[in-house]
């Protein structure tokens with residue numbers, strides 16, 4: 001019996017297994033629109049047996065894009081392409097989520113391969129809780145006013161409505177990796193003197209407000225996930241203890257899954273990745289906050305993923321780069337481990 005390949009039901013949605021394709025920017029959209037690349041890329045992972053595919057960071061505002069080639073959900077016209085991906089992947093047995101994102105001070109308005117060419121990185125329109133640049137050679141973002149905060153919340157609301165229209169099975173709020181919401185959470189990037197800065201309660205306020213909007217807009221049956229950077233990996237930054245406290249609050253607000261990544265808020269961070277390096281975060285948050293978690297980060301083998309789920313260290317396992325190397329990763333893992341799973345009818349002769 002494989003725990004990894006067992007179903008999991010969250011709210012009204014049943015996932016065929018615990019294997020998640022982690023959100024990964026493809027830098028293949030023009031003006032935010034889904035391209036043929038996205039269709040082929042995501043549908044391949046559905047054929048390959050993923051239980052859940054989370055679409056890459058998708059911008060809720062044009063000024064909140066990580067690059068000029070990000071997917072967007074800031075226009076009604078974006079819905080049609082997104083719906084096509086959802087329908088296709090669902091027909092192939094996968095569930096499909098979308099990661100809603102705002103890049104904050106790390107917003108850039110040129111393709112990623114031009115980053116090295118620009119003199120000063122960052123978009124001129126970038127906004128952030130406090131006017132602190134990401135690093136040397138980065139533009140200083142404009143400090144958000146109360147009006148800006150309300151505007152961005154309204155953008156999330158509209159994006160959520162569009163995500164519902166497109167038919168997504170799950171929505172993930174991107175509150176990690178040094179982007180806008182993480183910039184509110186971390187004392188390294190939030191120096192505000194108003195009710196959005198200072199104490200823990202104030203720094204988590206913006207995320208909780210976004211989560212409340214999400215729960216208002218999503219059907220009761222749709223699961224909600226939040227990706228956090230469980231630690232900043234920098235002295236004086238956000239801590240694992242704060243993540244545990246935050247996870248308890250998120251659970252109370254109706255968040256079903258905490259997706260546990262880490263870092264990328266500061267150029268000062270010093271840490272080395274190693275297999276499963278973020279799993280202890282997912283494990284501790286699951287145990288102490290009593291909320292479902294997703295583990296991610298250098299999870300590359302079936303044995304590793306199976307160990308995480310069967311020992312109750314996380315409920316789901318997200319895989320990034322290994323899924324880029326092999327779109328059929330779940331099928332391969334199941335075959336090598338002798339686990340019987342449903343294989344696409346068209347491919348059965350190979351099994």
Ligand SMILES: Cc1cc2nc3c(=O)[nH]c(=O)nc-3n(C[C@H](O)[C@H](O)[C@H](O)COP(=O)(O)O)c2cc1C
Nearest residue numbers: 022023024025056057296297298299319320321322
């Ligand atoms: C090409 C690429 C793009 C990524 N884009 C995103 C993203 O849009 N949102 C996000 O939360 N993480 C993003 N990540 C991080 C991955 O989701 C994942 O957390 C990370 O790669 C660690 O998992 P892995 O070791 O299995 O690759 C990206 C990673 C890669 C390699």
